[in-house]
Amino acid sequence: MSNNKSVAPGYSTATYRLFEDKADFAKKAEGIAVGLTVGSWTELPEVAKQKMEKYLGQVVSIEAHEPEGAAPGERYADITIAYPDLNFSKDLPALLVTTFGKLSMDGRIKLLDLNPSSDFLSAFSGPKFGMQGVREKLGITDRPLLMSIFKSVIGYDLPNLREQFLQQALGGVDLIKDDEILFENPLTPLEKRVETCVDAAREAEKVTGQKLIYFTNLTGPTSKLRENARRAIDAGANGLLFNVLSYGYDAMAELVADPSINVPIAAHPAMAGAFYPSPHHGIAAPLLLGKLIRIAGADLSLFPSPYGSVVMPKEENLAVQAALLDPSLPLKAAFPVPSAGIHPGLVPLIMRDFGEAVVVNAGGGVHGHAHGAAAGGRAFRQAIDAVKAGIGLADYATDHEELRLAIERWGVREA
Amino acid sequence: MSNNKSVAPGYSTATYRLFEDKADFAKKAEGIAVGLTVGSWTELPEVAKQKMEKYLGQVVSIEAHEPEGAAPGERYADITIAYPDLNFSKDLPALLVTTFGKLSMDGRIKLLDLNPSSDFLSAFSGPKFGMQGVREKLGITDRPLLMSIFKSVIGYDLPNLREQFLQQALGGVDLIKDDEILFENPLTPLEKRVETCVDAAREAEKVTGQKLIYFTNLTGPTSKLRENARRAIDAGANGLLFNVLSYGYDAMAELVADPSINVPIAAHPAMAGAFYPSPHHGIAAPLLLGKLIRIAGADLSLFPSPYGSVVMPKEENLAVQAALLDPSLPLKAAFPVPSAGIHPGLVPLIMRDFGEAVVVNAGGGVHGHAHGAAAGGRAFRQAIDAVKAGIGLADYATDHEELRLAIERWGVREA
Secondary structure, X not given: OOXXXXXXXXXXXXXXXXXXXXXXXXXXXXXXXXXXXXXXXXXXXHHHHHHHHHHOOEEEEEEEEOOOOOOOOOOEEEEEEEEEHHHOOXXXXXXXXXXXXXXXXXXXXXXXXXXXXXXXXXXXXXXXXXXXXXXXXXXOOOOOEEEEEOOOOOOOOHHHHHHHHHHHHHOOOOEEEOOOOOOOOOOOOHHHHHHHHHHHHHHXXXXXXOOOEEEEEEXXXXXXXXXXXXXXXXXXXXXXXXXXXXXXXXXXXXXXXXXXXXXXXXXXXXXXXXXXXXXXXXXXXXXXXXXXXXXXXXXXXXXXOOOXXXXXXXXXXXXXXXXXXXXXXOOOOOEEEEEOXXXXXXHHHHHHHHOXXXXXXXXXXXXXXOOOHHHHHHHXXXXXXXXXXXXXXXXXXXXXXXXXXXXXXXXXXXX | OOOOOOOOOOEEEEEEEEEOOOOOHHHHHHHHHHHOOOOOOOOXXXXXXXXXXXXXXXXXXXXXXXXXXXXXXXXXXXXXXXXXXXXXXXOHHHHHHHHHOOHHHXXXXXXXXXXXXXXXXXXXXXXXXXXXXXXXXXXXXXXXXXXXXXXXXXXXXXXXXXXXXXXXXXXXXXXXXXXXXXXXXXOOOHHHHHHHHXXXXXXXXXXXXXXXXXXXXXXXXXXXXHHHHHHHHHOOOOEEEEOHHHHOHHHHHHHHHOOOOOOOEEEOOOOXXXXXXXXXXXXXXXXXXXXXXXXXXXXXXXXXXXXXXOOOOHHHHHHHHHHHHOOOOOOOOOEEEEEOOOOHHHHHHHHHHHOOOOEXXXXXHHHOOOOOHHHHHHHHHHHHHHXXXXXXXXXXXXXXXXXXXXXXXXXXXXX
């Protein structure tokens, strides 16, 4: 994930994993470098070459993996190509189409990484708040944050939504997000939903003394996204959830670039599974849900945790986190939110793997608590406190009833 | 690809291929139908069930493939789920996030097809011109159309671009498209490029007596797409090329919905290879590059041909064509444009496989002709004439010099 320091300024690089049983990887790499830039090279007259050289792609590196007696399908190379920034405009569709437009269809090839040049990156302001900014809004700097998700939203009306919100908030969660499949609908229309939930947040704050960010799902036609975001914010929303991959990264970058949209944005990974899981095709998760999400400006990025039902291998999870935090990128860090299948008994594992630069995010693990969602939230907070205090969950649970009940239901996986 | 006639009105269906070595497919299907709609079901009280039933997803069908002695990884089921339209707004991001948002990340699962309800489809006007409309604009109804692509564009200036355009146009091609990697740049900025190419088209028309559509690459920030489209049209563009997958389908649907963008749009498949080639993940090509492209309103859809270097199996290619033409969809048909690796010697094969509902699209096969691009275009037209006349290419080439030279270079594959 590191930047290619050896690459000249003014070039952005792309790294691919290319599977080929027989191809000459050097020739293939050269073909990409020429084919996706100036189109033809060797047959050009010398004078044309001089004029065209600044537009020509460059092969940066080829790392071939050709084990002795490799079975068919095992031979591959990781190929890095440098593309002149001159060739494309400073937006993510242009970068992606240049580096992985036609090439995505050229056999078994996966886009592993992109390292945009400083010049390209200068067009992006990145996360408006970032991990620290979200922490500051909440006044919490010394522990992972806790997020919860509504249990059920479709077909429920405002009073029901309010009650679900209130119970979650009373448990001491820091962040509550809409379900990503909650669209504009007559039962809980955007502004009413925001007003209702923000009102419940206020009520809970009186009890918990704790601030909370509510991420309202931002939906609708692409050209109305900014207007809808402002409507939500005017109604009191202090966060937005966005299904970025269904609209394209640029739609998020434009939301972020709008100074009037001054609340944190959480990027939901809906449709990400269409891209990252195949070893042979698509876009690697650390790029898809890490670096590009951060360049496009999300403050938080959700992705499938390595613990639950919707699984991404742990190594890949940690690479997503690394991309969201990577200090070599001149943008604020974005908060990693490994999601799905999370219960309080997993908190030691989460904090061992991710440290404190993580949002613990749960749905069923909050709502499924024997004493309800508020108790579920408290169980999570107790689990976090226990790990912070260096106490095993089972021990800590002896005088923390909510945690005890959670462990009774879901068990515990100490780190 | 046919609609599920058995599904009640007001439901849109999604069909998935789900690979699982052991899972109970019926239970899995039920889990999808509940999990992606009302969230929980069996534990709901009877009165709540009555209220929630209209929001509940329904399992339409499960076709399990469990061959005797299946090796690990071979067992799968094609599962169709009906989703109430009530649950999502009438836009493609909402449909995709509902049906394949979270689910895309849930193991080895590929989205094979979507069959939106009539009500959902009523929000889409589809291709503004469609296949017939494009034919009418050109006055050609009795043969496949011929499209050509610039040879090289990056680093070239307006006079060079003009000469490339002119040579292509003089060969009698019907459609000329920009390269998809040509972005806004100082050498050939949008309006100048359009003016220059349209001027070349006029010059060629005086010679050929033939009309031509020039598809200018539409790029830039999402919020500026409509404005850029209008700038191109005001400068004389009579077609637009659009990298739809890098912006999302909704961006194209909004372009099409704008009455002032009154020229045909060709959808480029850049990045499509990130979605369709894996058998286990992503979105099937007939849906990705066929049905969804057409619903979003493209008049032409480019996709990798089964003949050339960038390959998609022929069966899948024909399924893309079928989706673009399918008369059961209440939208105009979109023109299929199988692309890459096409030379005149392939025309009999193309016309055997696709009939006349096809655009023959070539780059190298035009520019690589021994006598240049104009001769290259003529060779293609001669090949089309030969097939229409029922004459073998080799025979026809005896008194058609351009075709003879093309066959000399690339050979011929009679159908």
